[in-house]
Amino acid sequence: MAVRKTGKLGRKVRGRRTRAELPIVDAMHQIWLAGMGALSRVQKEGPRAFETLIVDGAEFIGQGRATAEKMLREAIDTVQTTVGERMKSSRDQAAETWENLEKIFHGRVQRVLHQAGVPTSTEIRALSKRVDHLNSSVAQLARARRATPRRAVAKRSKRPAAAA
Numbered sequence: 678m679a680v681r682k683t684g685k686l687g688r689k690v691r692g693r694r695t696r697a698e699l700p701i702v703d704a705m706h707q708i709w710l711a712g713m714g715a716l717s718r719v720q721k722e723g724p725r726a727f728e729t730l731i732v733d734g735a736e737f738i739g740q741g742r743a744t745a746e747k748m749l750r751e752a753i754d755t756v757q758t759t760v761g762e763r764m765k766s767s768r769d770q771a772a773e774t775w776e777n778l779e780k781i782f783h784g785r786v787q788r789v790l791h792q793a794g795v796p797t798s799t800e801i802r803a804l805s806k807r808v809d810h811l812n813s814s815v816a817q818l819a820r821a822r823r824a825t826p827r828r829a830v831a832k833r834s835k836r837p838a839a840a841a
Contacts, residue, residue, distance in 0.1 A: 719726060791797070796804070 787797070
């Protein structure tokens with residue numbers, strides 16, 4: 678049993694077309710003809726066109742790779758620069774923090790030592806200078822004592838001690 682096709686409103690599709698359908702049908706017909714022309718050209722120029730397409734495709738991929746590599750290099754350079762700057766900034770901050778902690782620790786240790794009565798390095802140096810001065814004075818006195826005659830030393834020692 679053969680079924681006859683009809684349009685939306687039950688009209689036969691083969692015969693008449695409305696004015697709205699004409700431009701669409703013409704455009705579809707032109708597209709069909711363009712496709713047939715392309716197929717015909719491919720059949721005529723087949724292998725040569727195929728080789729040309731291969732070369733064009735290879736060039737296109739090469740250009741795409743070159744562009745992608747360039748963009749990747751630029752991105753890597755940017756990331757390295759940014760990371761380097763941030764690392765330097767972090768190192769500087771860490772060094773500054775350590776210096777501050779050292780100062781705080783040093784100050785607190787000095788306060789504790791001072792409270793415990795431990796002399797500072799400045800006080801120890803001053804004391805060392807005084808000891809050196811006293812040592813040189815004692816040495817001068819010892820030399821002077823050896824230089825004086827013994828009798829004078831003996832007479833001085835025989836004197837009666839003053840009453841206290």
